[in-house]
Structures are given as structure tokens and as C-alpha cells.
Amino acid sequence: MAELHIVVCVKIVPKPEEILVDPETHLLQRVDTRSEINPPDMNAMEMALSLKDRYGGRISLLSMGPTYFEPNLRVALAMGADHIYLLSDPQFAGADTLATTYTLAEGVRKIGGVDLILCGEESSDGATGQVPPGLAEWLGSSQLTLLTEVSIDQDKRLARGRREIKGGYEVLEVPLPCVISVKTACNEPRFMDFSLRSWAEERDRITIWDADSLATEPDHIGLPGSPTVVTGLAEAPYRDRRREFLTGTQDEIAQELAEILKRSL
Amino acid sequence: MVASLYGAAQESKSIWVYLEVDRGGLTGVSKELITKGRQICDQLGWQLSGLLLGHHLQPFAAEGFAHGIDTLWLADDPRLENFTIEAYTTVAYDALMEVKPSVLLMGATPNSRDLAGRLAVRLRTGLNADCTDLYLDPETERLVCEVSGFGGGVLAFIEMAEHRPQMATVRPGVFTPGEVDRDRVGVIIEIEVNLDPEILTTNLVERSVGEQVDLTSVPVLVTGGRGVDGDFKMLAQLAELLGGEIGATRPPVDEGHIERERQIGQTGVVCSPKVAICCGISGAFHFVVGIEKADVVVAINSDPEALIFDYADYCIVGDVHQIVPALIEALTVEREVILG
Ligand SMILES: Cc1cc2nc3c(=O)[nH]c(=O)nc-3n(C[C@H](O)[C@H](O)[C@H](O)COP(=O)(O)OP(=O)(O)OC[C@H]3O[C@@H](n4cnc5c(N)ncnc54)[C@H](O)[C@@H]3O)c2cc1C
Ligand SMILES: Nc1ncnc2c1ncn2[C@@H]1O[C@H](COP(=O)(O)O)[C@@H](O)[C@H]1O
Numbered sequence: 001m002a003e004l005h006i007v008v009c010v011k012i013v014p015k016p017e018e019i020l021v022d023p024e025t026h027l028l029q030r031v032d033t034r035s036e037i038n039p040p041d042m043n044a045m046e047m048a049l050s051l052k053d054r055y056g057g058r059i060s061l062l063s064m065g066p067t068y069f070e071p072n073l074r075v076a077l078a079m080g081a082d083h084i085y086l087l088s089d090p091q092f093a094g095a096d097t098l099a100t101t102y103t104l105a106e107g108v109r110k111i112g113g114v115d116l117i118l119c120g121e122e123s124s125d126g127a128t129g130q131v132p133p134g135l136a137e138w139l140g141s142s143q144l145t146l147l148t149e150v151s152i153d154q155d156k157r158l159a160r161g162r163r164e165i166k167g168g169y170e171v172l173e174v175p176l177p178c179v180i181s182v183k184t185a186c187n188e189p190r191f192m193d194f195s196l197r198s199w200a201e202e203r204d205r206i207t208i209w210d211a212d213s214l215a216t217e218p219d220h221i222g223l224p225g226s227p228t229v230v231t232g233l234a235e236a237p238y239r240d241r242r243r244e245f246l247t248g249t250q251d252e253i254a255q256e257l258a259e260i261l262k263r264s265l
Numbered sequence: 266m267v268a269s270l271y272g273a274a275q276e277s278k279s280i281w282v283y284l285e286v287d288r289g290g291l292t293g294v295s296k297e298l299i300t301k302g303r304q305i306c307d308q309l310g311w312q313l314s315g316l317l318l319g320h321h322l323q324p325f326a327a328e329g330f331a332h333g334i335d336t337l338w339l340a341d342d343p344r345l346e347n348f349t350i351e352a353y354t355t356v357a358y359d360a361l362m363e364v365k366p367s368v369l370l371m372g373a374t375p376n377s378r379d380l381a382g383r384l385a386v387r388l389r390t391g392l393n394a395d396c397t398d399l400y401l402d403p404e405t406e407r408l409v410c411e412v413s414g415f416g417g418g419v420l421a422f423i424e425m426a427e428h429r430p431q432m433a434t435v436r437p438g439v440f441t442p443g444e445v446d447r448d449r450v451g452v453i454i455e456i457e458v459n460l461d462p463e464i465l466t467t468n469l470v471e472r473s474v475g476e477q478v479d480l481t482s483v484p485v486l487v488t489g490g491r492g493v494d495g496d497f498k499m500l501a502q503l504a505e506l507l508g509g510e511i512g513a514t515r516p517p518v519d520e521g522h523i524e525r526e527r528q529i530g531q532t533g534v535v536c537s538p539k540v541a542i543c544c545g546i547s548g549a550f551h552f553v554v555g556i557e558k559a560d561v562v563v564a565i566n567s568d569p570e571a572l573i574f575d576y577a578d579y580c581i582v583g584d585v586h587q588i589v590p591a592l593i594e595a596l597t598v599e600r601e602v603i604l605g
Contacts, residue, residue, distance in 0.1 A: 097392055098267070098385065122532065128394035133350070133382030142466055143350055145379050160470065165375060166287070166526055167477035171470040185519040220267045227269065227391030227428035234420045236413060239557055242578040253581055254591035257563065258599055260579055261507060264540050264561045265484065 004057030004152065006048045007108055009119045009131070010076055011038040012069040037072055040120030042189035044182040047150060048118050049080045049190065055152055058082040060114075062107050064092055064100065070206065078192040078200040085111055089210040094223030101134030103221055106214045108139060116159065117179045121146065132181040142174035148186040152176075269390040269428040276367040276429045278406070279312040280305060282334070283357070283371040283380070286317070286325050288474075293437055293481055294372030296332050300443035301435075302370060303333035305401045314338060314366065318356055320346040330451040333443065338364070340456040348376045349467040352460055354383045360456045361388065366430050368408050370399070373434040381434050390428040395531075396435050397554075408433065413554070438481040438535030438558075477526055478510060485509025486538040486556070488529055492545020492566065492585055495522040499589050500544060506596045509538065514552050529555035544585045548573030565589070 012035045037045075048059050059081040063073055066088060073084045087107050095103060108114055117139075122129040129145075136143035144150070147161040148169075157176045162169055164183050199205070211221060219225060246253045280302045284295045299315070306313040315334040317325060322341045329337050340356045357380065361369065369384075371377045373395050385392035393410035397420070400409045408431040410423045425431050480486065487504040489497055489511065497511055504511045512529040513522070529536060530552040541559035545566060546552060553576050556562060564577035565588050574580040581588055 097382070097394070098389070101386060102267075129378055130382040130385070130392055130394050133379045134386045136350075137354075137383045137386035143379065143383075146375055164525065165472075165474065167524075168472070168474035170472040173468040173470050175466050217267070224266050227266070227425050228393060228423050229426065230421050231409070231424050232422035233414075234422070236420050239576075241562060241576055243574060243580060244578065245574075245580045245582065250583065250587060250591050251595075253583070254588065254595040257579065257581065257592055258595040260561075260563070261540060261596070262599070265507070 002113070004051065004055050004116070004154065005114050006051060006057065006059045006116045006118060007062050007111060007114050008041070008044050008048045008059060008076075008081065009104060009117065009135070010041045010045070010061050010063045010073065011120070011123045012036070012063060012065050012072045013038045013123060013125045035069065035072055037076055038120055038123045038125075040122055040124070040182070040184040042120075043184055043187055044118040044120045044180075045076055045079055045081070046187045046189040047147075047180075047182050048116075050187070051116070051150065051152065052080065055154065060085055060111055062104065062111070063087065064095070064103055064107070067208065074200045074205070075192055077205060078194075078196040079190060080193060080196070084206040086206060086208045087214065088208050089221075091211045091218070091222045094226060095221065096226035096228045097128065097130045097134055098227060099221050099225035101131055101138055102225065103214070103216060104131070104135050105138030106216050107209065108135070110209065110214060115157075115176045115178075116152070117141070117177070119179065119181045121181050121184045129181065132179050136179035139177070139179065142176075142178045143180070144172055144174060144178060145181040146183045147180055148183045150180060266427075267389055270362065270388050271365045271429050272427045273367075273429055275365050277312075277365050278309070279314055279364070279366045280368040280370065281314045281316050281338075281361070281364075281366040281430070283369065283377060284315045284317045284325065284329055285372055285374060285377055286319055286322070291325055291328050291332075292372060292374065293442065293479060294374065294435065296442040297437070297440040298370045298372065298435060299329065299332040299334055301399060301440045303443065305399070306335075309401060309403060309406070311367075312336060314364070316357060316360060316369075318345050318353055326453055330449050331445045331447050333449070334451050336452045336454060338454050338456050340458050342458040342460075344458070344460055344465065347469050349465065349469070350379055350383060351464045351467060353380050354387060355460060355464065356456060356458055357384055358387050359459065361430060367406070368401075369430040369432045371432070371434045373436040378434060381432060385432050388430065390430060390432060391425045392432040392434070393423050394434045396433045397439060399433060399435070407431070436535055438537065441537070480510055480512055480527065480529070480534045480536050482537065483510045484539045486512050486529070486536050486541045486559070487544070488512040488514065488541065488546060488556070489517060489523075489544045489585075490514040490546030490552075491516040493517070494545075494586075495520065496586070497523050499586075499593075503542070503589055503593055503596075506593060506600070507540070509540075512536070512555075514546055514549075531555070543573055543577065544589060546573050547571055548576055
């Protein structure tokens, strides 16, 4: 029986506090280029690591983005993964969901022999959760989303997952290979293993593929491969509230608030 | 550029709304999308169609017409009884390819998001997720999707020139459902269901659902953040006195103090209560979008600099563990006076 091979899709995103919107021009100001691993992807990492603890096998990290993401990815590697694949090419820039999922799918194909592809629930800068199903479609694989738990039957080549749904849960079983999105905060991501730190810094730990080495169709990637176009930007309508501070003793405040609530209902 | 399977030149001028059924009725967001679709279609003289997949669907068809659907594309089949991604994607794809509508709108619920993500790739078209508003430009006849960008201060408008259908998902609560006309009738067209058993690989092993709440339209919403320290009993008492429900920011949900379906905000529920009371909440954009539609916002926070006060009508600087009990007391006394 072949060993289990898990790919974890990791997106590197700007830290939320690094993004500021200029109050005058409403343009984005990137204070710094400090980035972090998309927090939901840490839950995917943890799920992959616990599967590896349980069944053995190996974990490949897959990310699409510029090469300066490398240090962030090496941190994830030192949590206990085996190799990094970074899809990096200026031609990949500006990709929407269609182009992103296509490119990631080509990455998975080139890695080869993959049983499970784990993603985070959503990316903190995009927050759409559309990448996992799109990726599954390009790969023609099964999919399980919003999982809080997963187990694998290696003989039957099945994945069984517990999925959160409105007001409860369901348990689903699908054949491998399978794309999974992991419910945010469903587990406690482990710290990086400091003993792996220098190993994770070694040159051979990372493979960088550009558009040529992936042999992607030029019209499928980046901006040209993205059907959606941003045609305008505007300031979000700001609903001006009264911003009236209630003052006095605690009982006076409570009394006044009770009056306000009565009036407002 | 990668071409979609059909383009603007082949489209039939219509809006399709994917209708999702959840325990005995169309979901709220399905009805909200019908109302929005109806408004756009009335302006342009377009057809509004519903796409309804499942089993034993007759009652839901009537509900779709009553809310404003003209034509209902219906696939009623035992193999569609439970949502499975392969079966639903295949049947929806076949129906879309037959009619080639300009626009396909879906709710941003877990199953519909999964379906939208798959369908968009199968059709090689774009998908605008989590839209905060939709317009149809009467000149270009293009759908303009409004999405909120980084930090929420910026709105981006996104369009597609050639790719069809123009797909968008919208979160529950963004639009308001319109009037219901039980006498309205429409046309039902049955979709032929062609499913190769080989592709039906998802096996539902178990499902358990309990009671659920719909927070989108409660009159009073009492929300707690990390600052309430998990004491949602106190908030529930306040909510009960005011005839409302409790909700929460993400941290208390993640910490297990309250059910996830009560999370308010960008990845939770968008509510439009008469009054929203925010207790121990800092006012992150991700949360604030969920209460922006409230008529009146009250905020209680011990930090006078808290961002939440910028989004509140009535601001109280203080400890929730003192203010809320005092408020409960004041309301209880009042009620006793009224009830005599
Ligand atoms: C992609 C993405 C999606 C997200 N979606 C959502 C979402 O849908 N909904 C959501 O809520 N969040 C969401 N978040 C998280 C969000 O960014 C904030 O982290 C979260 O809303 C903060 O919750 P909070 O205000 O309860 O906690 P905190 O920010 O920790 O604030 C706690 C507040 O309580 C006050 N406080 C403490 N003690 C007391 C006391 N005794 N009395 C009074 N006040 C007190 C403090 O002054 C502080 O202001 C999302 C984040 C990401 C990245
Ligand atoms: N550029 C990327 N590189 C690697 N993984 C990604 C990328 N974009 C999205 N993902 C994965 O897809 C998940 C959902 O992202 P999204 O659909 O953008 O909300 C993320 O949590 C990641 O696991």
C-alpha cells in the first residue's frame, strides 16, 4: 500500500494590521509587506499533521504567490511537513478564483500521487471559500467542505469526514483523491518544531515552479485567465450613528437606556 | 482568455435564482434573491427563473411563484433527495447549458457555495462571492457585483464582459424579502435528470440537526463579544426581556460558549433588527457588517476608545457585568409597573 500523500494549500496573506485605508483617498496603504500564513490554513496544517501522526505518509505544502513568501512557508514546513512547492511567476498575478484554482490544480497534478488536498475554510483577505470546490472540479476529485474531523480508510481508499451544518453536523464518505476544506478553529495548531528549524531552511526543501515548468495554458492564468474585472472602487457608505455617550451613575445610565430601548421598539 | 462554455452572444436574457430548500421551506436567502431578481427583471423586461433541485418539491414550487418567480426549472428525483455535490452540479449544469441564462444568483450558504464553486469552474466562468449588492447596468446589460474589500472601507465593483452565466453568491440577510402573493402563478418546466451512477460517489453516513434559529429578522439582537467572558446567560435574560435573541462575535463561538449559527458578521449572519445591543465587542469590521442594518445600535464597552462606539447610536463606557444586570433590573421594574 502506497503511503498517504497529503497536500496542504497554504496562502500567505498580509497581516490585517498592515492594511490601512487612507481616510482621504480611500486607497490601500500597505504600511509594510509583513505577511503571515492565512490563519484558517493553520487549521488545515494541523489536520494534515494529525493525519500524518496517525497514518504515516508525507505532507507537501502548496502555495501560489511571489517568492518573498518563502520565509513564511518555511515556518509552516517546520511544523512537520516534508516539502514546499511554490508556484511563482509574475504571469500568475491578478488571478481570480478561476485562474487561481486552475493554477493550483496544475500544481497538484505536477506534484503527482496526491491522496488528499487540504485547504483552509477561507482566506482572510478574500474570504470566499470558493477555492476548494473549484480546485476539486479542475482535478475531477471528490470534495468535503467545512470538516471538523476526518479519517482515512487506506484499503478502500475512502475519506470520511464530519462536516458542520446549520444546527448540527453530517458525516460523509467519499473516494480518494479528495479536496477538503477545514473548519476554522476546529483544532489547536501546534507550534513549529524548533529542532526542525535549520532543516526547514535547507535549500532543497523548496521547489519553485513558474508558468513554463508547470506548462500552464497562458490564457488560463493570472489576469488574462480571470473573467472577473474590477471596474470601480468606492468608499463604503458610512452609516452615521449618533455616537451619544450616556453618562451618570450606573443606575441612571441603566434607567436612561431602558427608556431608549422602550422608545426604539 | 479562457472562454466560458457560452458567452454573452448566446445568452438568454434572464436571471436564474438557485432555490435552496431547508427543512420544509425555501431558505430565507432564496426568497431574498427572488425579490432582488424580480426588481431587476421588472426594470429590464427580463424573465426571472428559479432552479429547484431535490425530491418531493411541489410545495416549494408554489412558494417560489408566490415570491416572484416566472418560470421554475425543476428536477424532482430520489437521487437528489440529499445534497451531494456531484449530482447537484451535474443536474444544474445540464439545465444551465440548455437555457444559457445571463445571470445565476445563489445564496452564500455552505451547500450553495460548494455548488457555486464547482459550477463556475465547470462552466469556465467567473464567480463573485459574498456580494453586498447587485445591479444590472441597463446599457451594457452586465451584472455589476458590489463586494467589500480590505478592511471594509472600500467597495469594489466587479463585472464580466463576455463570460456567462454571470455568477454571484450573496449572504443571507443582505437583501430584504418582498411581498408574497399566494395567487401568483408560474410555469414549471421539468428538467430531465441524467445521472451516471458511477459519478455518484458521496455517501451520506449520518446527519444530525437540532433546533435552529433565524437571526436575520429578530427585532432585538443582544450580541456578546470576548468581553462578556462567556456569560451568555446574562445576555439571554436581557434578550428575553426585550423579546429578542442572542448573538455573538467570532471569538466566543470559537471558544465554544455559543453555537456557531449565532455568529454575527461577515462569516456569520447579517441582521436587520430594530435594536442591536453590543456587549464587550471591540468593533472589528468583520463583525460590524453584521449589524450595520440595525435601526439603533447600543454599545457597552469598558474601553472608551473602542472602535465599536463609532458604529453606535448610544455608547456606554463601563463593565458589561455591571451595566447589563442594572439594565435588566431597570427593565424588570418597568415591566412590573406596566403589568401592575
Ligand atoms: C476572514 C475573517 C472573517 C471573520 N468573520 C467574523 C465574523 O463573521 N464575525 C465576527 O464577529 N468576527 C469575525 N472575524 C473576527 C474579527 O476580525 C474580530 O477578531 C472579532 O470580531 C473580535 O471579536 P470581539 O470584539 O468579541 O473581541 P475583541 O476584539 O477581543 O474585543 C473585546 C472587547 O471587549 C471589551 N471588554 C473586555 N472586558 C470587558 C468588560 N468587562 N466590559 C465591557 N467590555 C469589555 C474590550 O475593551 C474589547 O473592546 C473574522 C476574521 C477574519 C480574519
Ligand atoms: N494562492 C493560494 N495558494 C495556496 N492556497 C490557496 C491560495 N488561495 C486560496 N488557497 C486555499 O484555499 C482556501 C480558501 O481560500 P478562498 O477560497 O480564497 O477563501 C485557503 O484557505 C487556502 O487553503
